[in-house]
Amino acid sequence: MSNANERQAELQAQYDRYLEADLKLDLTRGKPSTEQLDLSNELDGILGGFYMLQDGTDVRNYGGILGIPEARKLGSEILECRPEQTMVGGNSSLNLMYTFIDHKLTEWGEGAKFLCPVPGYDRHFAICAHFDIEMLTVPMTDDGPDMAVIEEMVTADPNIKGIWCVPKYSNPTGHTYSKETVQAFAGLPRKAGPGFCIFWDNAYAVHDLEEPGDTLHSLMTEAEKAGTQDSVVMLASTSKVTFAGAGISFLATGENSLKGYEKFLSSQVIGFDKVNQLRHVRFLEDMDKVRAHMAKHRDLIKPKFDMVLNKLETALGGKDIATWTSPRGGYFISLDTKPGLATGIVELAANAGVKLTPAGATFPYGKDPENTNIRIAPTYPSLSELEKAMDVFVTCVELATLNAELG
Numbered sequence: 001m002s003n004a005n006e007r008q009a010e011l012q013a014q015y016d017r018y019l020e021a022d023l024k025l026d027l028t029r030g031k032p033s034t035e036q037l038d039l040s041n042e043l044d045g046i047l048g049g050f051y052m053l054q055d056g057t058d059v060r061n062y063g064g065i066l067g068i069p070e071a072r073k074l075g076s077e078i079l080e081c082r083p084e085q086t087m088v089g090g091n092s093s094l095n096l097m098y099t100f101i102d103h104k105l106t107e108w109g110e111g112a113k114f115l116c117p118v119p120g121y122d123r124h125f126a127i128c129a130h131f132d133i134e135m136l137t138v139p140m141t142d143d144g145p146d147m148a149v150i151e152e153m154v155t156a157d158p159n160i161k162g163i164w165c166v167p168k169y170s171n172p173t174g175h176t177y178s179k180e181t182v183q184a185f186a187g188l189p190r191k192a193g194p195g196f197c198i199f200w201d202n203a204y205a206v207h208d209l210e211e212p213g214d215t216l217h218s219l220m221t222e223a224e225k226a227g228t229q230d231s232v233v234m235l236a237s238t239s240k241v242t243f244a245g246a247g248i249s250f251l252a253t254g255e256n257s258l259k260g261y262e263k264f265l266s267s268q269v270i271g272f273d274k275v276n277q278l279r280h281v282r283f284l285e286d287m288d289k290v291r292a293h294m295a296k297h298r299d300l301i302k303p304k305f306d307m308v309l310n311k312l313e314t315a316l317g318g319k320d321i322a323t324w325t326s327p328r329g330g331y332f333i334s335l336d337t338k339p340g341l342a343t344g345i346v347e348l349a350a351n352a353g354v355k356l357t358p359a360g361a362t363f364p365y366g367k368d369p370e371n372t373n374i375r376i377a378p379t380y381p382s383l384s385e386l387e388k389a390m391d392v393f394v395t396c397v398e399l400a401t402l403n404a405e406l407g
């Protein structure tokens, strides 16, 4: 038997033992762990019966669709723009993205298309699929999406009305866009057809795994210089800062654009949850406090990322089996297998009780043309569960690769 055949038999025996172990482990979604959520329990009761703002607003009552001034200010600091450009929504920035696109549909007309840097965030793609917006993929580079390709595409096709960006610690690759990329984005609406919007989903704006973290150049500052601020739609939320299911979200855009969106929203909501907004500003206060709070998250999740990277390196390093990212922030590690193997690996792992995000989810229409990309989300499981899950995962990756090579 060759060395490779021996290794294949060894891995198969190991895999069969996992099958018998009746594991139930989940690496699918980028959710904060219970310990991370516990960091923000102080939110409960923080108002101590005081509901009045300095300007006399009672946050328990109706109104204030753009949010309380204190929360708009906090959002503007996270997104690096001005409070007048920033509104505060409910517990989901995804919902703001959805409704913003909904409000642009009439202006865009039939046949709107979006650019999707890949791999990317599946729920962005789900919004496009829901509205029948055709998705066109764009390759990523280490500096962000390939701007030359993007500029060529938007110049050639005025029906391209938007692009999805996760500019800091991108989901799933962990890339942060370079200053040159941000500057090129600020000029992009001038090259595109009417109504073009950049969806700048800064979901991981303050989610550093290293100290200091990456610096993202301010898109709004550059857009104001280029006069394209109304084509910029920036988003963030406290979902992975405080409570994932009960945080607050932010949307920032040029003031004209914000007026149009406010009008659209006012036909469906009188105001978002201002009590929760006040709780959040009392708890998070300002960027110094936000950074100090995020350092506590880092202490909890960095060991998990380190462990995953360690397992990958120990089991797969130097074997020409897979490549993976070592993110400096965010919630994911992105792994590429040999072409054609990702779906099979996810299936092998699932049969052994380890759930992974479906292969292909990081591409529009769920179709990864090379069938290589797998997203690993290390934050939710405990360190010991994660360790078990990774043992199974690396076995599946190597076994599937050898099975493909040896038949």
Ligand SMILES: Cc1ncc(COP(=O)(O)O)c(C=O)c1O
Pocket (backbone or CB within 6 Å): 030, 091, 092, 093, 094, 095, 121, 166, 171, 201, 203, 236, 237, 238, 239, 244, 249
């Ligand atoms: C890039 C990105 N945007 C948005 C979200 C969801 O944000 P929210 O909870 O504010 O809707 C996520 C969650 O995983 C994400 O990764």
